[in-house]
């Protein structure tokens with residue numbers, strides 16, 4: 001089905017009941033995305049539920065192989081289910097003509113699937129028809145490449161060392177609930193249950209997100225390392241990461257150390273990032289001004305502060321980045337991709 005010439009789109013949110021899916025629905029409404037008709041999909045568990053969009057209660061439909069006909073009529077699917085479901089269903093949906101924008105890690109490293117942060121590499125979208133699938137990068141990768149891209153263009157990045165401080169909503173609804181329940185239980189001197197995370201998360205930090213590989217890295221760390229190189233299209237950049245879950249509900253923070261080919265002062269980096277779309281520099285130590293996790297909640301922008309030179313290497317800079325993982329890290333980035341598509345390519 002050709003999408004050319006349309007001014008409104010039939011949109012599906014798949015995984016609508018999840019942390020990212022709910023945020024997608026709210027962003028579609030808030031940004032007045034030109035939706036003709038919205039359909040919502042989730043698992044059998046959610047059958048019978050409704051979710052509100054533009055003042056109307058929309059039913060949740062079950063994503064199932066015998067219920068794919070609706071996709072003949074859907075232009076864009078914003079998908080936020082796990083990798084396994086995504087791998088199973090997206091080819092079936094995409095072959096019906098629906099462009100799938102996927103939040104899972106299932107398709108990110110596929111050479112025929114663009115991996116997109118619109119402010120960074122929108123031009124890579126042009127290849128999306130190969131599979132009719134576009135991947136949203138990992139939430140931690142998105143906020144990092146937003147900062148790395150302008151620095152790389154101006155000063156040529158050689159090496160990046162990143163440590164993350166990631167919120168529990170990064171683990172979806174069950175992550176949000178676990179922090180909440182454990183905090184209440186501990187403050188009431190009751191037993192806690194640990195299900196979503198490998199250890200107690202309330203009043204604790206856990207240096208373990210996703211599974212470990214044979215080298216001792218976690219998949220979350222590997223995603224940041226590999227996705228960054230794909231998005232910046234430069235295999236010479238070396239990236240290493242340590243990912244840590246911290247007991248906050250929203251936003252990921254990242255301490256990023258960047259080594260460049262050409263010398264840059266902290267003031268030059270501050271000026272460069274201040275002019276970059278999607279970033280807001282909050283950086284005045286004399287007034288205790290720097291981004292905290294709370295500052296980023298529900299915001300579209302990614303916040304940068306603590307910009308300083310690193311004199312332990314020839315050309316180095318340190319900085320601190322905070323972004324809302326459910327918004328720019330997932331739902332907002334996906335809606336922005338849909339927006340870029342509808343304007344430029346469809």
Ligand SMILES: NC(=O)c1ccc[n+]([C@@H]2O[C@H](COP(=O)([O-])OP(=O)(O)OC[C@H]3O[C@@H](n4cnc5c(N)ncnc54)[C@H](OP(=O)(O)O)[C@@H]3O)[C@@H](O)[C@H]2O)c1
Nearest residue numbers: 015017018019020042043046080082103104170172173330
């Ligand atoms: N949370 C983040 O910050 C973040 C950021 C970037 C990317 N992502 C990725 O986005 C995806 C969703 O994450 P989330 O945080 O929103 O998780 P979540 O809160 O656990 O939501 C998962 C969603 O998937 C649906 N689902 C599960 N099994 C299904 C099935 N068999 N068929 C149809 N729908 C099914 C669930 O529906 P039911 O409610 O009916 O079970 C729910 O709507 C994951 O791949 C995650 O890695 C998340």
